[in-house]
Amino acid sequence: MEAKPEVGKKEKDWEPRILAFLCRWCSYAGADLTGSSRISYPPNVRILRVPCSGRVNPLFILKALRSGMDGVLVSGCHPGDCHYTAGNYNARRKFSVLSRLLEYVGIDPRRVQFSWVSASEGDKFAKVVSQVVADVKALGPNELFRLPDLDKKLEGQEGPHL
């Protein structure tokens, strides 16, 4: 099924907001290495540490999109490297289902990406983030799924509890 293209206003200075769930053993350590190697990447990404990519419930991702994030990255250990043996495989299975669901309801699945980054791949982490940011930037703001009141919140008004 073709993803329905999302039409969103693409303001000139609009920058996408990305939430990254990183497993603490591989990708989080990989992101640390990006830092200690002083490799830059776009500042659009916020990092949330989880013990394993398998910990990430698809609901977390929906919650992130609902909360106004424009894209989500989940990154775990390479196949075969999972600290907990198979958590990354569990994660991958979950996200392929989620990806189908997003497509089905009309949210471009490219907003939610999955990657393998090991603790020694500092440069790869920077590349992955840059790619996700570029992809989401091309898609425009996540206006379909985020709570509509969020725009008001921007102006300092109280919105509903998410």
Next chain:
Amino acid sequence: MARVGVFVCHCGTNIARTVDVKYVAEEMAREKGVIISRDYKYMCSDPGQNIIKEYIRLYKLDRVVVASCSPLLHERTFQNTVKEEGLNPYLMEISNIREQCSWVHKDRAEATAKAIELIKMSVAKVRRNEPLFPKRIPMERKALVIGGGISGMQAALDIALVGHPVILVERNPSIGGRMAQFDKTFPTLDCAACILTPKMVDVRSNPNIRILTHAEVESVEGYVGNFEVKIRKRARSVDMSKCTGCGECMQKCPSRVDSEFDLGLGKRKAIYIPFPQAVPNVPVIDRVHCLYFTQGKCKVCQKVCPAEAINYEQEDEVITEKVGAIVAATGFDLSDPNDYSEYGGGRYKDVINGLQFERMINASGPTEGHLKRPSDGKEPKTIVFIQCVGSRDENLGRPYCSKMCCMYTAKHAILTKEHIPDAQVYVFYIDIRAAGKNYEEFVRRAIEHYGAIYLRGRVSRIFEKNGKLIVRGADTLSKGQVEVEADMVVLATALVARSDAIKVAQMLGIPYDQNRFFTEMHPKLAPVENVTAGIYLTGACQAPKDIPDSVASASGASVKVCALFANEELIADPMTAEINPNLCSLCKTCVDVCPFSAIIEEEVKRPDGKVRRQMRVIEGVCHGCGACAASCRPGAITLKGYTDQQIFSEIESLAVSF
């Protein structure tokens, strides 16, 4: 209402250069639940830590966020800081504003904005943190070592020397393993038996070690600190308590069969010990070849045994033991030389493998240490050694280097020349890998001092011609083809995983690689540990290893066992999963996704007397990955330290700042 203190570190200029730390601290002071927020040049320094402590006292803080470098560096540091002030260490969160912020961004405004959001996430999380306490679980401080080779013996000895009881299980009738089959050892050329036999005696005489030979582990249940193992002690048909080891039975036994220990080059009796220094020095009856067991008559051994130790009625015995830790030291097999039909595929008697050569050149071996052609018993004058037979071969699906062969082939070349000074030795090799202490020098000695001719190239074919073996191969250095007329050919067959490695791996919960070698927890930083807690690895079951590496890894594994046993009880990380039985629907999806088999179903008696089935997480086994929590449909599972609520709060904190 939580009382949070936020402490923003400059890290000298590492953070402060790109992040406006003063502004960040001011902004955070306005955040909900934050009582006090301040910055300091080096939060991890003593004065920095003292500020945190002082503020906890002064402002009665019950939660702390430190915005600094990665938690991988200083989580433990700051946990201890708050702990010293009486706060539970799990009420502290670190915001990574160095590796994941100041070091990766250049724009000061952007980096500062990001730092604020990262800290807000941590504040949102820490407000929902609960005190966590490590669980204490009873533990059986006794170890099981599977495999009685050099690695298993060393592990058993090291653990026993610390004072813990050890059960050493060996499936052969004697401990000693592969090393007992070797003649000399590289690069020192000391005789294997001379250094191995005292070790075997040490193992036998250590009161903390219980040796079970002719035995195999059948099943392993339970978890770290509390394994229940079933060991099948196969019937020996000889009463170990009566046998004196006089050997009369072996002399008189009429049945002669090929010796496994001598790899078919020699014979043994149907009642036998595998080699003269065997421990225990008690024979075993091979019931497949014994005349009494096959034809119902003979009983010569029983008649001649002065100690009346022969017992034909003996049966297998299954022993159940509780142990706290298990060391897998199951060793290796050799690849089948018949993999290569071009080398005769087993048709030529005078093409043998390296281990057969060891037996042949060993004084207690089938030829009493004389090199003889198996076909006619003549002394070989030209011997060709071929390396990498079955290793570094993609066609066989075995791309790895077998590691030992370069060294033992050099040793064989030297030993050949010492036994037969006028012999000519050729070695076909691909590369010489002699990276070890005194290893390269040893190979040079074989070439320069003993005159072994090393030819760089593969052998394409071996065929027989006029009673000689014609070895045809390439010499890539002179870019030509060479043919050697050899009297004997020795193949350096690869070390491979045990044929039943997968069965053992599944029993113990050990992952294995595509070559069926056991996989360690981390190839560099946890080389003897395993993903299943309480199971440790040593020796060549992990990968080809020589004696020094095997012994070193055995001592490494023993230290890990002893560290586990250092406390009387098991102290388990509190960040484990927890199941709320009132929400659980007993769908058992969690059991399927748990890689550690940490979730069990059990029956619980309720106060009204009714029995109810429920799922429970065994805290000592749970590693806290959270796969179960993410997969639980009724939402009955919580991962302590990373609860849904904590993660939701982190996500939502980003929304309000949108």
